[in-house]
Amino acid sequence: MTDRALLDDLLAGKIPALARAVSIVENARPGFEGLLAALHPRLGAARRIGVTGPPGAGKSTLTMQLVSAWRRAGLRVGVVAVDPTSPFTGGALLGDRIRMEQVALDPGVFIRSMATRGSLGGITTSTREVCDLLDAAGFDRVLVETVGVGQSELEVQRMTDTTVLVLVPESGDGIQALKSGVMEAADVFVVNKADRQGAPKLRREIELALDLRAGRVARGGGHHGALGGARQRPDAQATPEGWRPPVLLTTAAKAEGIDELLAAIDAHWDAQSANGLLEARRRARLADRMHAVVGRAVDRWLWTDGPARELVAARLDAAARGATSPYDVAAEVLAAVREGVQV
Structure with a gap:
């Protein structure tokens, strides 16, 4: 061909x-x-949705339910499942595809498992590019499911239109699970396996964290004022940006709460479209892509036709003796590039 x-x-x-x-x-x-x-x-017709969260949260089951619902609505769905890289083969372990076998044979569904290849957060530039292929091929929804460790929650937010963060009651302290900027990465929170003990408590903790972030918890009320006192919960359109992340309860294994999740994903799309944030988010995504693609091209050139490989090889013995350092060598490489010198 x-x-x-x-x-x-x-x-x-x-x-x-x-x-x-x-x-x-x-x-x-x-x-x-x-x-x-x-x-x-x-590009641009497909809606890109990220599903992320800790291992064991039921992300693949939830993904399968979303895919099934979209297919019933007549939509074509592409799924990019980011798997841990096998230490022996460098390829994806394909566990997600096996877990989603109920929808994998549907001609209106395309599932691809991709390896993290050691990338911080599990998202590589090629993962984003495969999403582009699905978009160009006419898929209405492109769903990215990540390994849910490290900074993947933040990474998936930067490559999708809507990010769903999935947690479970046994994942531990809800507030602790939402540290390190993860709060800002989620557009929709899901407490999955809601039939287990502790689900309502985790939901309340997430809602409290959202209120604290927005400065909406009532002041005062004694030692237990913030947790025990009455407070008015803002609705999903109460923030200056026009969106307060909802906190939903689901039991994906029983298909419970899926309709509410679908509605929340659509509502987030509508809110972003109305207030201009969708365009801004996509422009930021394009800027990220340009940075990554340029960086990849420069890196490839440096280590093939550029001076990096020869200089590193030439300075290795000196660095081992302590006569120079990796930082000095990096400065030499940059100087050679600026001067147009090939070593």
Whole structure:
């Protein structure tokens, strides 16, 4: 198949062409950047939703329920499941695809498991590029499920239109689970496995954390005023940005709470579209992509045609003796680049 034929078939939504394009992009085969560049003007129709959270939260089951609901509505759905990288093969372990086997055979569903390849947060540039392929191929919803460790919650927020953070009662202290900026990453909170003890308590803790962040907890009331006192909970449109993340209870294994989650995802899309934040979010995503793609190209050049490989090899013995340092070598590389010198 020629590059033009592959592009045409991909834009026509043909699954064999999509599968081939995903393989080309994921493995950075020759021509992958040209393919992505040709697709760029066709992007933007798909809604991108991230599902993230700690291991064992039931993300794959929840994802399966969302996919099934969207398919009943006649929507085509692409799923990118970010799996831990196998230490032996470097590839994804494919656990997510196995868990979602009930929908994997649906011709209106495309599921791809991708390896983290050691990326901070589990999200690589190629993960984002595979989402572009699904968008260009005409999928209405592109759902990204992450490994839910490290900074993945923040990473997935930067590559999607809506981020769903999934927690479970046994994940521990709800407030502790929401530290390190994770609060800001979530557009919708889900307490899954809500039939287990502690789910209402975790929900209250998340709502309290949201109120504290927004400065809406009533002051005073004694030692237990913030937790025990009556307070008015703002609705989802009460913040200056037009959106307060809802906190929902679901039991994905029983398909309970899925309709409410779907409604919240749609409501978030509508709110962003109305107040201009969707466009701003997508522009920020594009800026991130440009930074990543330029960085990848520069890095590739530095270590192939550029001076980095030769300088590092030449200075290794000196660095081992303590006569120079990695930082000095980096400065030499930059100086060589600026001067246009090839070592």
